[in-house]
Amino acid sequence: MTDAVAALEAAGVGMSCSRRRGAVVEDCSFRLPQGRICALVGPNGAGKTTLLRLAAGLLRPARGTLSVLGRTPAAARGRVAYVAQSKPLHPHLSVADTLRFGAELNRDTGRWDQPAAERIAYGDETLDPFTKIRALSGGQRTRVALALALGKRAELMLLDEPMGDLDPLARRQLTGALMAAAESGTTIVMSSHVITELESSCDFLLLVAGGRLRLAGALEEVVSAHTLLTGTSALDTSRQTVIEQRSVGRGRTALVRADGAPVGEWLAERPTVEEVVLAHLRNTQAPPLLAEEAAPESARRAPHARSQENAA
Numbered sequence: 001m002t003d004a005v006a007a008l009e010a011a012g013v014g015m016s017c018s019r020r021r022g023a024v025v026e027d028c029s030f031r032l033p034q035g036r037i038c039a040l041v042g043p044n045g046a047g048k049t050t051l052l053r054l055a056a057g058l059l060r061p062a063r064g065t066l067s068v069l070g071r072t073p074a075a076a077r078g079r080v081a082y083v084a085q086s087k088p089l090h091p092h093l094s095v096a097d098t099l100r101f102g103a104e105l106n107r108d109t110g111r112w113d114q115p116a117a118e119r120i121a122y123g124d125e126t127l128d129p130f131t132k133i134r135a136l137s138g139g140q141r142t143r144v145a146l147a148l149a150l151g152k153r154a155e156l157m158l159l160d161e162p163m164g165d166l167d168p169l170a171r172r173q174l175t176g177a178l179m180a181a182a183e184s185g186t187t188i189v190m191s192s193h194v195i196t197e198l199e200s201s202c203d204f205l206l207l208v209a210g211g212r213l214r215l216a217g218a219l220e221e222v223v224s225a226h227t228l229l230t231g232t233s234a235l236d237t238s239r240q241t242v243i244e245q246r247s248v249g250r251g252r253t254a255l256v257r258a259d260g261a262p263v264g265e266w267l268a269e270r271p272t273v274e275e276v277v278l279a280h281l282r283n284t285q286a287p288p289l290l291a292e293e294a295a296p297e298s299a300r301r302a303p304h305a306r307s308q309e310n311a312a
């Protein structure tokens with residue numbers, strides 16, 4: 001049980017974009033503690049951007065409630081940086097003017113960090129500060145958009161596929177900058193399709209599919225809740241929560257919840273983050289898992305409330 005204010009807390013959040021399309025986010029409940037680097041993963045069209053836009057206060061939930069740093073998303077906006085997938089910037093401004101604009105917009109907070117913004121924007125110093133935004137490559141635009149977010153020293157950074165068009169060195173530099181920001185208390189939520197990079201850069205996971213939350217929790221807790229089985233015998237599915245079974249050569253592998261002992265000749269191992277995430281992406285109907293640290297206050301209160309009801 002923690003009394004600390006969560007970076008994000010969602011209770012039954014739902015959102016529909018049109019009547020014909022139906023819900024694009026449905027019944028999302030989770031808690032993201034502050035200071036985490038959270039990977040938001042899911043297939044195309046899963047609802048990741050919609051969730052980020054809800055947290056940024058650019059959309060309002062049709063159902064449920066969402067709080068950001070203990071306030072409504074609109075009230076928390078000054079403490080949040082949002083970098084959209086399309087990295088919108090003013091095309092006629094130069095890079096230097098864009099950073100000046102960022103400094104000006106954040107003057108009242110007294111938190112603007114010009115050296116940090118310049119380090120990210122100019123990277124290896126090959127970029128001329130007087131280059132217009134419209135003349136930048138996709139990766140250079142991304143660097144400038146992220147420079148604005150990091151320069152703001154926001155308490156919560158919402159990044160929609162930030163690494164997509166960065167080269168490997170820039171990715172490494174940006175990951176380092178994000179980890180340093182998290183060490184000083186910033187919470188980062190970043191959507192990504194690059195599962196292999198999650199383990200080294202993130203410590204929290206939200207996996208969505210079909211607008212619903214499938215996995216939520218500290219990465220370590222989510223991975224430890226699963227076991228990878230390898231064997232040749234038939235798996236007794238009545239004794240295990242099976243996420244996925246696959247044939248490998250003459251044998252089989254199965255990713256199961258670590259909630260029951262396998263029967264028969266099975267080698268049980270700890271899966272990698274990638275194995276857990278890929279299995280849930282392949283089987284989006286697998287039972288969801290809300291690990292303890294990701295349980296929202298309403299869910300934490302529920303057992304206590306129930307025991308009080310029973311006592312009455």
Ligand SMILES: Nc1ncnc2c1ncn2[C@@H]1O[C@H](COP(=O)(O)OP(=O)(O)OP(=O)(O)O)[C@@H](O)[C@H]1O
Pocket residue numbers: 017018021024042043044045046047048049050051
């Ligand atoms: N303005 C809109 N009007 C109608 N439908 C929308 C709108 N915005 C998003 N959607 C639908 O909502 C669903 C979720 O979209 P969203 O952009 O949140 O997915 P995503 O997980 O970010 O996808 P990707 O990985 O492809 O970026 C999609 O099916 C999309 O078509």
